[in-house]
Amino acid sequence: MTNTTPPTARFIAAETLCKLFRTRTSIKILFDRKIQKNNLPARDRNLAMNLIYGVLRQKQTLDEFLSGVSRTPLKKIDPFIHQTLSVGLYQIFFLERIPRSAIVNEAVNSCRYKRIPQRLHGFVNGILRETIRRLEKDPSLTLPDTDKNGNPIHNHPDWLVKRWSNTFGMEETARICRENNREPCLVLRVNCCRISPADYSRKLREASIPHQPGMFSTASLVLPDFHGQIRSLPGFDAGYFQVQDEAAQLVTLLLGPLKKDGLYLDGCAGLGGKTAHLAERGIQHNLEIHCVEPDSRRLSLLRDNVKRLSGDNRLHAHQMGLEDFPGDNNRLYDGVLIDAPCSGTGVTGRHPDIRWNRREEEIAEYSRRQLALLKTAADLTAPGGILVYTTCSLEPEENEEVIRSFLTTHPAFILTDCRDQLPEPAQKLVKNGFFQPHPAMTIDGFFGARLQKQG
Ligand SMILES: C[S@@+](CC[C@H](N)C(=O)[O-])C[C@H]1O[C@@H](n2cnc3c(N)ncnc32)[C@H](O)[C@@H]1O
Numbered sequence: 026m027t028n029t030t031p032p033t034a035r036f037i038a039a040e041t042l043c044k045l046f047r048t049r050t051s052i053k054i055l056f057d058r059k060i061q062k063n064n065l066p067a068r069d070r071n072l073a074m075n076l077i078y079g080v081l082r083q084k085q086t087l088d089e090f091l092s093g094v095s096r097t098p099l100k101k102i103d104p105f106i107h108q109t110l111s112v113g114l115y116q117i118f119f120l121e122r123i124p125r126s127a128i129v130n131e132a133v134n135s136c137r138y139k140r141i142p143q144r145l146h147g148f149v150n151g152i153l154r155e156t157i158r159r160l161e162k163d164p165s166l167t168l169p170d171t172d173k174n175g176n177p178i179h180n181h182p183d184w185l186v187k188r189w190s191n192t193f194g195m196e197e198t199a200r201i202c203r204e205n206n207r208e209p210c211l212v213l214r215v216n217c218c219r220i221s222p223a224d225y226s227r228k229l230r231e232a233s234i235p236h237q238p239g240m241f242s243t244a245s246l247v248l249p250d251f252h253g254q255i256r257s258l259p260g261f262d263a264g265y266f267q268v269q270d271e272a273a274q275l276v277t278l279l280l281g282p283l284k285k286d287g288l289y290l291d292g293c294a295g296l297g298g299k300t301a302h303l304a305e306r307g308i309q310h311n312l313e314i315h316c317v318e319p320d321s322r323r324l325s326l327l328r329d330n331v332k333r334l335s336g337d338n339r340l341h342a343h344q345m346g347l348e349d350f351p352g353d354n355n356r357l358y359d360g361v362l363i364d365a366p367c368s369g370t371g372v373t374g375r376h377p378d379i380r381w382n383r384r385e386e387e388i389a390e391y392s393r394r395q396l397a398l399l400k401t402a403a404d405l406t407a408p409g410g411i412l413v414y415t416t417c418s419l420e421p422e423e424n425e426e427v428i429r430s431f432l433t434t435h436p437a438f439i440l441t442d443c444r445d446q447l448p449e450p451a452q453k454l455v456k457n458g459f460f461q462p463h464p465a466m467t468i469d470g471f472f473g474a475r476l477q478k479q480g
Pocket of ligand 1: 292320
């Protein structure tokens with residue numbers, strides 16, 4: 026292989042992993058850049074993505090195994106070679122359909138492409154062949170689940186495991202980590218304004234796509250084995266569904282009961298997952314909806330998303346930070362949603378880069394920004410109106426502590442019980458009045474608080 030031939034999926038995976046660990050940039054940004062630069066065919070793109078996500082979910086077990094096979098300590102292995110080996114080991118242990126000889130050849134090809142000195146190709150070749158030899162001798166050989174001191178390996182950084190064991194206890198933490206290390210299922214929210222979940226289920230059945238109803242949200246369908254293009258699912262253009270985990274589906278319900286002809290604001294709209302949900306529900310209630318998002322790329326995707334799902338022309342999208350949003354002609358909002366920027370520690374199963382990119386020190390800065398956003402939102406909420414605060418973090422400083430701190434300075438607001446707005450199966454996700462699902466309950470980790478301004 027020469028540098029004039031296009032790079033392979035394995036090479037892209039190893040390079041992306043190296044860059045991620047070096048720069049702590051999100052996988053989405055790194056991968057999109059690589060795809061644009063290299064024009065990988067869809068099949069290779071999917072394989073590269075699988076390898077990257079797989080290695081991120083198994084990082085510590087792969088490293089533990091590698092340090093048992095390699096005579097060179099991990100810290101002394103060149104980062105690209107290290108990640109090429111992780112990608113190779115991941116394929117050997119998890120992707121049964123790839124011939125083992127191809128795994129070794131491809132790893133050596135990646136080294137050639139990277140212009141790694143020839144003498145080191147033998148090192149890569151030797152480690153992978155030795156692994157295969159051990160597996161042939163003992164087919165029941167698996168990756169280690171404890172480290173050399175006998176401590177369980179969780180495939181999460183120690184600081185996060187320590188925090189979660191303080192919050193949830195060690196057993197629950199181990200369960201959360203285990204769930205996060207599995208490949209998550211695709212979850213859809215059926216757009217009930219366009220089609221019922223039962224009718225959409227029929228369409229999936231006709232297309233031979235295995236699925237089942239979600240456990241908590243009545244509008245959800247779970248597709249355990251689907252790995253294709255989302256656009257290829259039945260009724261994408263017709264707006265029959267949106268990809269959204271059950272936890273994210275449920276938090277929008279906390280704005281209920283919706284007020285007829287009411288004025289609503291999504292104060293941190295992002296790509297519009299929750300704005301679109303609100304817009305769908307809003308059609309029936311004739312809502313006027315405003316949303317605020319400072320990032321122009323996200324706002325443009327949001328517009329497409331909302332148009333596809335609700336065709337709503339009563340959505341007013343504002344590109345700015347909430348602190349700069351003057352409101353609409355001094356009118357106050359009957360409902361405000363603050364889906365605040367957060368550490369994302371509740372969704373490190375779906376986005377395993379988060380667990381390695383985050384720093385514990387960042388949590389204090391997130392909670393400062395979250396409290397500021399909540400205070401801004403309070404001024405935009407009408408008397409009698411509902412203010413919903415939500416994050417996809419599991420950290421108390423970003424969740425209940427933000428709410429407690431807010432309530433001490435805003436006595437006009439009272440905390441109401443989230444249970445009243447949720448369908449019966451989801452009510453068990455509420456603790457101390459807060460919506461608090463976490464991955465051990467086979468749902469993304471979220472937090473939601475429903476506040477009402479006294480009128
Ligand atoms: C958790 S995401 C929102 C996800 C979105 N609600 C959804 O369901 O797709 C938080 C969003 O807040 C935006 N944001 C950051 N600072 C903000 C600010 N000062 N005012 C409003 N939005 C902000 C970020 O750009 C990001 O898109």
